[in-house]
Amino acid sequence: MKKLLYITANPKGLMKSKGLQIGEAFLESFRQERPDVIINRIDLFNYEIAHMDADLVSARGKLAGYGYTMDQLTEPERDKIQQMHAVANEFMDNQYYVFVSPVWNLNLPAILKAYLDNLFVAGKTFDYTPDGPKGLLTGKRAIHIQTRGGLYTNTPLGELESGDRYLKIALSFLGIEVMDSVIFEGFDYYPTKIEEMMASAKEKARIAAKLFSQSMMSV
Template sequence: MEKLLYVTANPKGLEKSKGLQIGEAFLEAFQKERPEVEIKKMDLFTLDFPQMDADLVSARGKLAGYGYTLDQLSDAEREKIIKMHALADEFISYDYYVFVSPVWNLSSPAVLKAFLDNLFIAGKTFAHTPDGPKGLLKNKKAVHIQTRGGQYTGTPLQEMESGDRYLKIALSFLGIKVMDTLIAEGFDLNPQKVPEIIAKAKDHARLAAKELAKGISIQV
């Protein structure tokens, strides 16, 4: 059975978050097309996962390049590296990924970057080769749904946005095929048009979900 992981990075909840409302429209359309696919929701603001602190950085380095075994790590290092691998293992078990996040100060909420840090494990999600690093998560697909208060597309802000850009780079590095991003923007600039923007974004999300379910490249 195929599985889809729905990862959200917005603390406001469904009633207040425009992105989560658009995301729900995506999920409903995907489920209609592929009811057999198992879906799990993962809220990064409530998820307990390791941060890249001194213990985790030390543990990863010791295991990767200094010949340490798991038993030779400190208790704190061992606990955190085990959690890191468990999260990565769970992530690997999915076939489809949907990320939903807003733009905060030109990028994504920090919790999304912290989550992605747990996925970069040499030998598990990517490999070092003579030709450079190679992603190991093949035959998997991801899509990003991003909301923006400002207008980025077609303006100088477009080159400053780094949240969607980094997410796509990170997932591609791991070998995942990343579909076109679904962007809803201009909410803060056009408060009176918010319902219209959301409605249009939901239409795009439903189309994208159908295309992802059928294995077609998303074009919106």
């Protein structure tokens, strides 16, 4: 049975987060279209991951480039690299991915970047070849739902937004097909129109979910 991993990066919770509410509208529509797909959830602010500290960087280098075995690592190195592999394995067990995140300071929330770091495992999610790195997660598909308080589209800020751009680059590097992102912006500019904007955003999210579910047929 096919699986979809729904990954959120917002600590506000459903009642306060516009992005999470829009994401739920997406999921509701998706379930109606594809009740056969199992949906798994990850809330990154309530999820344990290894961060790229000295132990993890050392462990990756030793295993990838210096011929060490797992048994030859220090205990902290071994614990963290095993945790990284567990995160990557969980991710790989799914075929479809929905990321829901806000723009924070022109970029992704740091916790989402840390999660993506855990997916870069040589020999598992990508490999080094004579022609350069090659993603191994082919036949999978992802979409990003992003909320922005500011106005980025067709403005000077558009060149500065790095979060959506990086997520697409990272997933594509791993071999995943990335659909056009679903962007909702300007909430901070029009505080008196939030209710109207949210209604429109949820409807667009439902439409995007239908398109995403239809596109899955070809994967």
